[in-house]
Amino acid sequence: MTNPRTATEAGSTEIQDDRAAVKDDDLVPGPAVDARDQVVRGRGSRIVGIAISTFLTLYVIWTLAPFYIMITSSFKAKGDAFSLPAEGDWGGAAEKLIAFTPTTQHYTDLFAQGEFERYFMNSLIAALSSAIISVVFGTTAAYAISRGRFRGKKDLYFWIISTRMAPVVAVTVPLYAIFKNFQLLNTLPALILAYTVFNLPFAIWILKGFFDAVSYEIEEAYMVDGHSRWQALWKIIPLVAPGLAAVVVLCVLLAWNDFIFAAVMGGEAAKTLPVATQGLKSASGIEWGQIMAAGMVTVAPMLLLGIVIRKYMVQGLTMGAVKQ
């Protein structure tokens, strides 16, 4: 039989022991200090912790709610999507968000009626081509700017970045005129060129920072070992891989999400997903279900790309940011 009083006493001594232990830790440098740190944080900053959690929760809802609505709406029958709950019926409203009979009707419509597959391919080709061109030329140009010693290097570099500073709209009109002259209007190459105009300077800018971070002596060592200059460049590519990943993703994103160039210069022959989606809003009405489905089709590949390349990209973006 345990005497309850002894039990409490034992408990309180335990607590005191704990304190003594904490005090001892005070005197010990190293990890013990960390342990004390945790104790303090656990007691003192609980409110801050709650505040942070609350904020993050709200932020996640804020960010993900549109996605949720898009996903559910794309699977909802027309009636479901627009049926409103009675005024003040909050429970009903919440239920409407969750409970519905899913249907793939909008997706079938999207691909059956139109030429949505072709638009998807157009988007893909335009985005990938521009990204590949930007990475290849961006790598070589960034390498040259990073390693070369020539007059006017800084000016050249600034000029390259400055082309990126012009607003998209300002470039659209002259590009339109140029493409018209070269009879490129309404073709995919026009879009690829237009995207590259914006992606290439960006690629050069990011990649130069990465090349700067690689000691030139490493390439020199390769060359002395017996490699040519090109081989030496090829050998250090793994060291700038995070930068390449970041550039690929951001270049693909720019092209993939573009509306204005594709709308102005793409025409029917080079129609991309955003333009096609806009086309679902016709005189006969707005096909909300299909628009949501199209949105899903547009977003999904980028989500996938992001997940695949995430590790590199975070490293790439932060490193690039520190370097500059």
Next chain:
Amino acid sequence: MAALTFNNVWKRYDQVEAVKNLNLDIRDGEFLCLLGPSGCGKSSSLRMIAGLEFISEGEISLGGQRINELEPRHRDIAMVFESYALYPQKTVYDNMANPLRLRKMSKDEIDRRVKETAAILEIERLLGRRPSQLSGGQKQRVAIGRCLVREPKAFLFDEPIAHLDAKLRARMRGELKHIQKTLGTTTVYVTHDQLEGMSMADRIAIMRDGVLQQVATPHEIFNRPANVWVATFIGDPPMNVLNAEVQTADGGLVARAPEYTIAIPDRQAAALSNARLTDGKVQIGIRPEALRLSQTPDAAHPIAGRIYAVQPLGDVEIVDVRVGDERILVKTELGTIQNEDIDVPVFMGYKPEKLYFFDAVTGEAVYE
């Protein structure tokens, strides 16, 4: 293995003239040390040999062949870089094997050479690691290893052991010298540490502000420096340099300063009168170890001064003596002077044959 020649070589970076009209013959199999203070153009010279810098003017030849236009990879030269320059994504083994793989060597041969070299440098345990997992000294040894596995026409070292601790550095000096002598490969070794130069090199080339000052054996550099700058650069503690004026007295020459008068030995007197010094101004050089110290004035210790500071160094000590406005360092055995307090009078003596004389204007040494 090959001889290496600099012929009127200049290196210019925009405004900076890093190497000025360098003429230098490095013999086949020689261990030549390029010695000089920071920024004097040592690395620039070395990098021109490797083909990593353009030669602004002049010609460098290797084994009798002009190499100015040759790409680095065709020069057949191995180099250790100041910053190690290891390949970060490769293991130590692969770092060392890289130059061999390029030469289409058999796997067994590569393995044998890498392991042999690693054993010499005591980095066998590290072969599986990546450069990021190595300490600075280990990195440096791997960099040396990557150079030594090859059998190139020449080795180039750019301060290869500067980052090692003193003990390891002393050992590596011996190792590197041994390896170089065993392989007999022409070697150019850049350093700003005179000890490395003096202890390892067959000959030392001393540079200052891009200008070659003297090329000679360590012995000659130490005992017959070409000018006052070389004289004070080599030797630790550095040579004392005193300003004086040459005058005639008692049919001979003396160097006179306010505080003392030094008789110029006959064999140097002729040269000094021929040297036509400007206004008779001369600089007298005396190495700290060539001076004797006493606390009682006598004929053998004619220069009087007062103690400024005493630095004991184990079995010897360095006594810093103030003479007028000048300071003179004396290296002497511990216990030579009893009272080491500041401002205590001391007296210095010297052997006349240990004196150096320099033209005070040009700095050139005057020998008999």
